[in-house]
Amino acid sequence: MGIYVHVPFCRAKCFYCGFYSVAAPGWKADYVEAVTREIATRGDYLPTREAGTLYLGGGTPSCLEREELERIVEALERQYTFAADVERTIEANPEDLTGERPRWFWELGFNRLSVGVQSFSDERLRQINRRHTGRQAMEGIRRAAEAGFDNIGMDLIIGLPGQTEGEVMADLETVAALPVTHLSVYMLSVDPGTVFEKRVERGEFRPEDEEVTAERYREVCRRAREMGFEHYEISNFARDGRYSRHNTGYWQQRPYVGFGPSAHSYDGQSRQWNTANVRRYVEALGRGELPFEREVLTPVDMYNEFVMTGLRTRWGIDPGEAERRFGACWRQAAPRVASYLASGDLELVSGRLRLTEAGCLVSDMVMSDLFAAGE
Numbered sequence: 001m002g003i004y005v006h007v008p009f010c011r012a013k014c015f016y017c018g019f020y021s022v023a024a025p026g027w028k029a030d031y032v033e034a035v036t037r038e039i040a041t042r043g044d045y046l047p048t049r050e051a052g053t054l055y056l057g058g059g060t061p062s063c064l065e066r067e068e069l070e071r072i073v074e075a076l077e078r079q080y081t082f083a084a085d086v087e088r089t090i091e092a093n094p095e096d097l098t099g100e101r102p103r104w105f106w107e108l109g110f111n112r113l114s115v116g117v118q119s120f121s122d123e124r125l126r127q128i129n130r131r132h133t134g135r136q137a138m139e140g141i142r143r144a145a146e147a148g149f150d151n152i153g154m155d156l157i158i159g160l161p162g163q164t165e166g167e168v169m170a171d172l173e174t175v176a177a178l179p180v181t182h183l184s185v186y187m188l189s190v191d192p193g194t195v196f197e198k199r200v201e202r203g204e205f206r207p208e209d210e211e212v213t214a215e216r217y218r219e220v221c222r223r224a225r226e227m228g229f230e231h232y233e234i235s236n237f238a239r240d241g242r243y244s245r246h247n248t249g250y251w252q253q254r255p256y257v258g259f260g261p262s263a264h265s266y267d268g269q270s271r272q273w274n275t276a277n278v279r280r281y282v283e284a285l286g287r288g289e290l291p292f293e294r295e296v297l298t299p300v301d302m303y304n305e306f307v308m309t310g311l312r313t314r315w316g317i318d319p320g321e322a323e324r325r326f327g328a329c330w331r332q333a334a335p336r337v338a339s340y341l342a343s344g345d346l347e348l349v350s351g352r353l354r355l356t357e358a359g360c361l362v363s364d365m366v367m368s369d370l371f372a373a374g375e
């Protein structure tokens with residue numbers, strides 16, 4: 001199973017970001033107290049206490065001090081045993097990969113680093129309100145490798161206004177020269193509650209044309225493959241089989257427990273999510289309560305999640321398993337599966353059904369067309 005810890009602090013809000021985070025460092029000490037308490041009280045959420053992956057995400061986990069991280073890791077180690085080959089990831093922003101920090105992360109037992117780079121262009125970074133430069137990102141990644149990390153992932157965003165194809169390809173050449181084993185490439189989306197959404201409403205911001213972004217995506221896929229990256233999920237590429245095992249767990253619907261404000265948990269039958277409000281979270285845990293909402297999954301929900309998570313990856317879904325587990329739902333989708341196979345958006349490879357590269361560009365439409373309706 002997987003363990004996720006949400007660290008909800010950022011130095012400033014990036015204009016595209018819809019994740020729950022606050023620029024309120026004054027809450028850090030109370031948060032650490034509360035999250036360690038949550039970890040201590042929810043050890044029985046899943047039937048096993050052996051974890052195969054740990055992921056500290058956010059927010060910006062790298063903005064915590066060493067003692068704060070240490071307390072969280074110790075709280076986890078009191079409750080859980082970790083598999084011998086455990087993957088322990090921490091997300092870091094480039095401006096934090098200075099001085100001794102990369103070494104602390106390594107010494108605390110993290111063996112995978114996920115760096116929020118987004119772009120190596122300083123102009124683009126200013127446009128999205130990032131707090132670092134392209135050079136800082138390169139130096140931070142190199143410093144992390146020197147500290148011991150041999151499994152480093154990073155993110156890029158494509159589809160930013162003004163971003164040229166040359167700029168995107170130059171970013172990829174920079175990746176090629178760095179000790180990076182995992183690359184996530186996201187197409188910019190204007191999410192609810194973001195600064196970009198407000199700017200779009202006010203007519204101050206226009207996202208890049210979809211066709212242009214799609215062309216960039218195809219180019220990125222082509223070049224990433226040439227660079228030795230395997231395209232294993234719509235937005236994710238890995239070298240030397242260094243897939244994100246934690247995220248692969250989500251896509252393969254393995255159970256996980258999430259701690260911290262807004263963190264989600266899944267036990268195979270239901271999903272639950274903690275309050276997305278650090279003050280409410282801290283105050284409630286101070287009283288020994290955990291504010292969360294819970295949804296029990298219906299057979300239709302389970303089928304839809306099976307389709308949505310399975311099709312995202314290069315391993316796709318096994319039609320035989322879909323038939324066995326979700327008979328009627330799957331049979332209803334059969335004519336639409338056939339039509340997407342004919343249009344080239346889906347393909348059958350070694351008996352498994354998956355999206356083609358063209359299908360990745362219309363994945364939301366394909367998946368929702370295969371969904372079942374009702375309870």
Ligand code: SF4
Pocket residue numbers: 009010011012013014017018019021058059060093116
């Ligand atoms: S993208 Fe990362 S650093 Fe930026 S606001 Fe979102 S969580 Fe914080």
